Amino acid sequence: MQKYSPINIFLKTFSVISQMTSGRIWMLDCFLNTVVGVKVEKITTRRLWLLEEIFKRRLHDLIHSQLIGTNGTHIQTVIGLEEACDGCEKCSNIAKKCIEYGPLRFSTLQTMTYSKNYKKLHVTDKLFEDIAEYCISKSKNKEECFKELDKTILSAISCDKLAIWISETRVIPDEEMRDHMHMPREVIDTILRKWNVKSIKLNILHYTNESECRIEWLQYDYFTRVRLKDPYWETKQSDLKFNHVEVSLSYSLDCVKGLGNLPGETEPPAGYDNFIPNIRRLFPTDQILMELTHWYFVPKIDIEKKMSTILKVVTMEIHKKLSLDIKFFVESGIVKMLNEETNRVELLGVASGYVHQEKRLHCFKKSSPFNGNHGPEVFLDNRWIGRRFQMRNTVNQFNFNLDVYIKEKELEEKFDKELLQEYPNSFVGHFFA
Numbered sequence: 001m002q003k004y005s006p007i008n009i010f011l012k013t014f015s016v017i018s019q020m021t022s023g024r025i026w027m028l029d030c031f032l033n034t035v036v037g038v039k040v041e042k043i044t045t046r047r048l049w050l051l052e053e054i055f056k057r058r059l060h061d062l063i064h065s066q067l068i069g070t071n072g073t074h075i076q077t078v079i080g081l082e083e084a085c086d087g088c089e090k091c092s093n094i095a096k097k098c099i100e101y102g103p104l105r106f107s108t109l110q111t112m113t114y115s116k117n118y119k120k121l122h123v124t125d126k127l128f129e130d131i132a133e134y135c136i137s138k139s140k141n142k143e144e145c146f147k148e149l150d151k152t153i154l155s156a157i158s159c160d161k162l163a164i165w166i167s168e169t170r171v172i173p174d175e176e177m178r179d180h181m182h183m184p185r186e187v188i189d190t191i192l193r194k195w196n197v198k199s200i201k202l203n204i205l206h207y208t209n210e211s212e213c214r215i216e217w218l219q220y221d222y223f224t225r226v227r228l229k230d231p232y233w234e235t236k237q238s239d240l241k242f243n244h245v246e247v248s249l250s251y252s253l254d255c256v257k258g259l260g261n262l263p264g265e266t267e268p269p270a271g272y273d274n275f276i277p278n279i280r281r282l283f284p285t286d287q288i289l290m291e292l293t294h295w296y297f298v299p300k301i302d303i304e305k306k307m308s309t310i311l312k313v314v315t316m317e318i319h320k321k322l323s324l325d326i327k328f329f330v331e332s333g334i335v336k337m338l339n340e341e342t343n344r345v346e347l348l349g350v351a352s353g354y355v356h357q358e359k360r361l362h363c364f365k366k367s368s369p370f371n372g373n374h375g376p377e378v379f380l381d382n383r384w385i386g387r388r389f390q391m392r393n394t395v396n397q398f399n400f401n402l403d404v405y406i407k408e409k410e411l412e413e414k415f416d417k418e419l420l421q422e423y424p425n426s427f428v429g430h431f432f433a
């Protein structure tokens with residue numbers, strides 16, 4: 001029997017997924033039938049919730065029957081499948097087999113009474129609400145509520161890394177304002193402690209299928225309300241410690257904008273200048289790894305200003321014993337400007353406060369112009385060239401690396417030697433040195 005590991009299903013669930021026909025499902029069915037006999041170890045689906053109900057259920061069942069199989073003997077990772085079923089018996093049974101699984105629905109969490117160490121579990125801000133409301137429904141006062149919380153989150157489960165999916169555009173029923181909403185702090189802390197979490201990954205998402213908030217828990221004073229964009233001085237410092245915190249902003253719009261613009265420059269996503277200080281209060285760590293990627297929001301104007309703003313945002317609080325690495329993906333146009341008086345193109349320099357490091361970087365990433373409502377139409381595998389710019393405070397042991405990436409193709413096609421020679425100290429000149 002052939003082994004093919006891993007197999008990833010990335011459905012094009014953007015502009016055409018909501019128009020998926022029975023014919024397309026049939027073709028997918030044929031494809032899945034051809035891989036019967038293959039040992040499938042990893043399945044990743046994205047945005048299945050955009051499908052019409054009949055197709056969503058059909059695809060969900062096909063994945064179980066054709067890829068996972070009755071016993072799920074070889075499966076190790078399943079991500080995103082519960083978006084199609086909201087936590088069914090088949091999925092909860094497969095969760096027992098995996099070493100990476102999620103995002104968990106509450107119904108699946110309730111079945112996790114067995115002893116198991118997961119390499120990685122995925123949860124959502126909505127799950128935190130569901131847990132809080134369940135505990136409130138089973139209790140008469142705050143003390144009983146917290147006892148119920150202790151019984152709901154079992155220490156038999158442990159995970160090396162906890163991935164938390166946080167939406168930027170949730171909404172309270174009967175209100176119009178969409179935002180990153182408050183989460184119950186004690187639920188988060190209980191999960192972190194009882195599951196013995198060693199590291200954190202934050203996935204900041206502009207859209208999810210869990211847009212509507214649960215509000216009953218907000219009507220009680222049992223749980224502390226926390227958000228990553230709240231004033232950081234109001235967030236109590238946790239006594240936990242994590243190896244590192246990763247932050248993925250590939251599908252973020254508001255947070256990426258907020259980190260690259262000072263509060264007076266952003267509308268509507270204010271408050272994200274509190275993002276990094278709040279991470280260190282909720283998830284204490286000495287290392288934060290962050291990607292300001294390029295699908296929802298690609299910076300296009302004034303590299304000097306963007307770098308300067310990012311530096312102001314990340315140093316808003318005086319950090320001690322912190323290594324912060326940010327990968328910053330930009331368009332080539334950000335490094336130059338048109339002088340309206342001379343009508344000539346000028347190359348911008350490096351923002352003050354940074355020191356260029358002699359480190360050449362490159363990576364391959366799939367990218368595409370992103371439509372906020374639908375996503376990318378196509379994915380192109382591009383080579384990106386990067387350079388590192390560093391700010392270091394040796395007294396406080398704070399080290400900030402900003403790795404700026406530009407597509408190799410744009411560097412080859414959009415800059416001429418004469419312009420580079422005219423501005424020898426330009427930012428982009430470091431990419432040609």
